[in-house]
Amino acid sequence: MTQTNLTIILIEPQLAQNIGAVARAMLNFGLTDLRLVNPRDGWPNQDAIAPAAGADKILENIQAFPTTLAAIGDLNRVFAASARTHDMVKYIYSPHAALEYLATTAQQGQKVGVLFGNERCGLQNEDISLCEALIKIPTNPEFSSLNLAHAVVLTAYEWSLHINVSPSQIFRTGTTNLATREDLGKFFAHLEIELDRTGFLRHKKKRPTMVRNIRNIFQRANLTEQEVRSLRGIVRSLVRESQNT
Amino acid sequence: MTQTNLTIILIEPQLAQNIGAVARAMLNFGLTDLRLVNPRDGWPNQDAIAPAAGADKILENIQAFPTTLAAIGDLNRVFAASARTHDMVKYIYSPHAALEYLATTAQQGQKVGVLFGNERCGLQNEDISLCEALIKIPTNPEFSSLNLAHAVVLTAYEWSLHINVSPSQIFRTGTTNLATREDLGKFFAHLEIELDRTGFLRHKKKRPTMVRNIRNIFQRANLTEQEVRSLRGIVRSLVRESQNT
Numbered sequence: 485m486t487q488t489n490l491t492i493i494l495i496e497p498q499l500a501q502n503i504g505a506v507a508r509a510m511l512n513f514g515l516t517d518l519r520l521v522n523p524r525d526g527w528p529n530q531d532a533i534a535p536a537a538g539a540d541k542i543l544e545n546i547q548a549f550p551t552t553l554a555a556i557g558d559l560n561r562v563f564a565a566s567a568r569t570h571d572m573v574k575y576i577y578s579p580h581a582a583l584e585y586l587a588t589t590a591q592q593g594q595k596v597g598v599l600f601g602n603e604r605c606g607l608q609n610e611d612i613s614l615c616e617a618l619i620k621i622p623t624n625p626e627f628s629s630l631n632l633a634h635a636v637v638l639t640a641y642e643w644s645l646h647i648n649v650s651p652s653q654i655f656r657t658g659t660t661n662l663a664t665r666e667d668l669g670k671f672f673a674h675l676e677i678e679l680d681r682t683g684f685l686r687h688k689k690k691r692p693t694m695v696r697n698i699r700n701i702f703q704r705a706n707l708t709e710q711e712v713r714s715l716r717g718i719v720r721s722l723v724r725e726s727q728n729t
Numbered sequence: 730m731t732q733t734n735l736t737i738i739l740i741e742p743q744l745a746q747n748i749g750a751v752a753r754a755m756l757n758f759g760l761t762d763l764r765l766v767n768p769r770d771g772w773p774n775q776d777a778i779a780p781a782a783g784a785d786k787i788l789e790n791i792q793a794f795p796t797t798l799a800a801i802g803d804l805n806r807v808f809a810a811s812a813r814t815h816d817m818v819k820y821i822y823s824p825h826a827a828l829e830y831l832a833t834t835a836q837q838g839q840k841v842g843v844l845f846g847n848e849r850c851g852l853q854n855e856d857i858s859l860c861e862a863l864i865k866i867p868t869n870p871e872f873s874s875l876n877l878a879h880a881v882v883l884t885a886y887e888w889s890l891h892i893n894v895s896p897s898q899i900f901r902t903g904t905t906n907l908a909t910r911e912d913l914g915k916f917f918a919h920l921e922i923e924l925d926r927t928g929f930l931r932h933k934k935k936r937p938t939m940v941r942n943i944r945n946i947f948q949r950a951n952l953t954e955q956e957v958r959s960l961r962g963i964v965r966s967l968v969r970e971s972q973n974t
Contacts (some may be wrong), residue, residue, distance in 0.1 A: 505876060512868045512872060512873065623758060623889075633876075634878065645867075
């Protein structure tokens, strides 16, 4: 087992059987960190044990979180597995390219993960706007909905193909790390409070879309810790300026 | 949906739920031809419907066969999905290379398939000796046993990546087709009858291994229809010769 890992995050999974099948699929390809956000039937759940087929360690170490941001807070890079072309400005990667990128990022000591939506309706825009990019698994357009564990096993398989291979591209960040999702979440909260206060987000109906679009701009920017600190400084500085005038 | 197809053959599958999950995984990547050899709980089976998640056409068209040879008789190329390194002289391909090869073969108008063993013990040597080569999915050596539908979804996914792409290698067969598995099966039967008669296979205990080894030689040879006819002519000719002396 390699030290580098890919975290799998399931958002509001419905069936404990699927959680078990996901655990098995992960361990088949050397992944061990599984996290849940609001599993419908609670956690732990006995129904996950049989389909895990012996991947008990994964089940025992599962963490459940109340929010997506809490579940991904410590990660530096998170992609969202989604078949739908959401109405957002986002990078969309093939599984091959996405996992190559995430494996390369992990090899540089960064923590990476992939978000999966639930069995009924996939990922919501709010969760996707917390992610850097989308992974689109190229399925039959007439029958595109994958079983949750099948989507995870394809992801884990592509990860395993790339994790021990020399990267074809590297993103150099110098002496600073990539920002964690928590850093970024705090920056968004900070920025949005100020934009509410200044009236930029005053249009109630358009507000959710505007917030998502702003977040997506910064998601695509591949920000480092240092850059997030700079951005927060910029916001603080602008706010002081406007308060003085 | 492309005209070229990859046939999936499940040998003695135990759970109808898995058959349904396999049907869903196949249709997700445009595959439609699923065949069963001696399904434990019979076929059709209502328990397959829910996990198929709407892939009803696949379920309705499933054919069940009493023997592996009957199930693959009309196919020109069959690979076996197997994690075990069997004690046979066989080509072993990665999923990527195997499905590229099978997709290329299908693009030349040949019928291709992959054999999967059952949930408990995978493929037996007898079935593997009916196949040209092995596909080894590179799993965690400490937890290598894949769920049956997970193995199929990885295979179908790799197929879909290659089927509409220009091949990197082509095996030219001139004006003749690749041999079908039935042609090859008849040749083996013919040869083995003669080898029994002449005493070459007289050692009862060693006979199964010897038969497998002989079959594997011809499996690796990528035989055309014409070449199988020639080989049968050679056997007939040798037998006549020995009967005359």
